[in-house]
Each structure stands twice: as structure tokens, then as C-alpha cells.
Amino acid sequence: MNRDGRLGVGVIGAGRVGPVLAAALAGAGHALVGITSGSDDDRVDAILPGVPVLDALEVVRRSELVVVAVPHDELPGLASGLAEVGAWQPGQLVLHPDPAYGTAVLAPAAARGAIPLAVHPAISFTGTSIDLRQLAAAYAAVTAPAAVLPIAQALAVEMGCEPVVVAEEDRPLYAEAIATATEFSRSIVRQSTGILAGIGVENPGGFLSALVRSAVDQALASGTAADADPPLS
Structure with a gap:
């Protein structure tokens, strides 16, 4: 983290959600360090122009905050797979926006010293700049260990949302x-x-x-x- 509180943010998952959340965090002053390639790189480039396209390992290596915005069924395997190759870093923030998972799905990252956060903005994403306006009027479900809950809440606010705490067991x-x-x-x-x-x-x-x-x-x-x-x- 820079002295001014800026984080280096990387995104794994170039669907509709990850690039929008990255753009929102960039609007709050954070630095975007990279995003993985997806099925529609032209659309991603429209909302994140000039952001480097990297593989997942390089995104994690460069990032202080990793936004993992992959399909629901892929999230557990990705979290554990990156742990197995030693990618996660102590003190690194790892955030996913999946509504159904809390932070338990990020246990492999937490075991490596990363800080797990679950933040789901309650909007229907289009993957375009329209979503940034929707975020400004939205709530976000926030789940995190008690000690780092304020971090998750602050990131939700920086995305433009009003955070609402949802317990781990209530995520389903x-x-x-x-x-x-x-x-x-x-x-x-x-x-x-x-x-x-x-x-x-x-x-x-x-x-x-x-x-x-x-x-x-x-x-x-x-x-x-x-x-x-x-x-x-």
C-alpha cells in the first residue's frame, strides 16, 4: 500500500463483474496492475483502457488487492490451485464478489497469510460503464473475519455501495x-x-x-x- 492508502489492484476474471469493480476501485484512487484475459477483451478494454493483460499468477504477484471474479463453480478450485503453487502472499487482500460464498471458500489463501473478503454489490451487471452509476445507488453484502471487516466495508464504500454485513452462515x-x-x-x-x-x-x-x-x-x-x-x- 502506498502512503496515500492506494492499493495495487489486480483482477482474475474478465467477465462482467471483475472489470467493473476494478474500474470503481480505480475511480477511488487505487492503481490497476493487471487483469486476466477473457472471452471479450474488447469490452474489457473499453472500461479498463490500457490495463495490462496478465496470467493469474502474475496478477497475484503484482497485486496488494486481488479481485477474484470468476464463475461460482470455478472459485474453490482457483483459490486452492493458486495456494498449491504458493501464489498467495501474506497480508495480501483477496476479495471475491460471489453472492453465495462467504470467506470460507478463500481458506486456502488465508492459510498462506492472505486476508479473505467477500463483497457482493447487489446489482445486475452489464459489464459496461452503466454499472458504475448503478453501484452508486446500490448496497453490497459484506462478509469478512471480524478483525478485517472494516477493510471489506471500506472497499464496498469505495466501489460506491453502502455495505451491509451478512454472516458467513447466511450467505447461501x-x-x-x-x-x-x-x-x-x-x-x-x-x-x-x-x-x-x-x-x-x-x-x-x-x-x-x-x-x-x-x-x-x-x-x-x-x-x-x-x-x-x-x-x-
């Missing part, structure tokens, strides 16, 4: 809540727009936009769908 239920809200919303909107398109309504997504947003806002404000006003008949 948290992930279920996130998945339910996300998938149910998408399914309902797809079904409704399909019906409208079928009866000849042009731009069904635009037609439903104000209705869906207001209905969701009412449900979120009340905290339960049972308190919402019934539809007009």
Missing part, C-alpha cells in the same frame, strides 16, 4: 434471495412483453417500463407484496 440464503429477485423479475418481464408483442403492441418493453418500475418501487417501499395496492380491474 442471501444468494437465494438475490437469485429469486433477479430471475423472477426477468421471467415476468419476458412473459409480459411477449404477450403484448403477440397482440401487436409496438415496443412492449418501453410500454411496460413505467408500470414495472412503479410496481417494483411500491413493493420495495412496503417490504411485502401483500401490502401493495391491487391492480385496477
Whole structure:
């Protein structure tokens, strides 16, 4: 860490989430040292122009904070694999944004002296700069050992989010809540727009936009769908 508190940040995983979180941390003044290659390097370069593309070992070697943003099923193997080759460094921050895992999945890194952090911003990522605006209005689920919880909370704030502590044992239920809200919303909107398109309504997504947003806002404000006003008949 530099004297001004800046960290050298590296990213393993060039999907939709990792580059956005890196861009948010860069916006907070941290230095980006590298990112692994992905399936859409042009999109990553659009949000992280000029950041070196490195292999995972080199990203870890250069970084004080490693953001590990890989698919859910790959995270345990990656954490243990890098531990087996001695990649993790004592005092290094290792952060993952997976909603379902707490910090136990990073135990192999912690055993090497790294500091495990789980920070999941509750937004639907597009992998573009649009996400940076969403982060500014979002909450983030934060899980970390008590001694380093303030570090995880501070990083969530630097990403633009309001941190909310979620216990290690509650992460699976948290992930279920996130998945339910996300998938149910998408399914309902797809079904409704399909019906409208079928009866000849042009731009069904635009037609439903104000209705869906207001209905969701009412449900979120009340905290339960049972308190919402019934539809007009």
C-alpha cells in the first residue's frame, strides 16, 4: 500500500463483474496492475483502457488487492490451485464478489497469510460503464473475519455501495434471495412483453417500463407484496 492508502489492484476474471469493480476501485484512487484475459477483451478494454493483460499468477504477484471474479463453480478450485503453487502472499487482500460464498471458500489463501473478503454489490451487471452509476445507488453484502471487516466495508464504500454485513452462515440464503429477485423479475418481464408483442403492441418493453418500475418501487417501499395496492380491474 502506498502512503496515500492506494492499493495495487489486480483482477482474475474478465467477465462482467471483475472489470467493473476494478474500474470503481480505480475511480477511488487505487492503481490497476493487471487483469486476466477473457472471452471479450474488447469490452474489457473499453472500461479498463490500457490495463495490462496478465496470467493469474502474475496478477497475484503484482497485486496488494486481488479481485477474484470468476464463475461460482470455478472459485474453490482457483483459490486452492493458486495456494498449491504458493501464489498467495501474506497480508495480501483477496476479495471475491460471489453472492453465495462467504470467506470460507478463500481458506486456502488465508492459510498462506492472505486476508479473505467477500463483497457482493447487489446489482445486475452489464459489464459496461452503466454499472458504475448503478453501484452508486446500490448496497453490497459484506462478509469478512471480524478483525478485517472494516477493510471489506471500506472497499464496498469505495466501489460506491453502502455495505451491509451478512454472516458467513447466511450467505447461501442471501444468494437465494438475490437469485429469486433477479430471475423472477426477468421471467415476468419476458412473459409480459411477449404477450403484448403477440397482440401487436409496438415496443412492449418501453410500454411496460413505467408500470414495472412503479410496481417494483411500491413493493420495495412496503417490504411485502401483500401490502401493495391491487391492480385496477
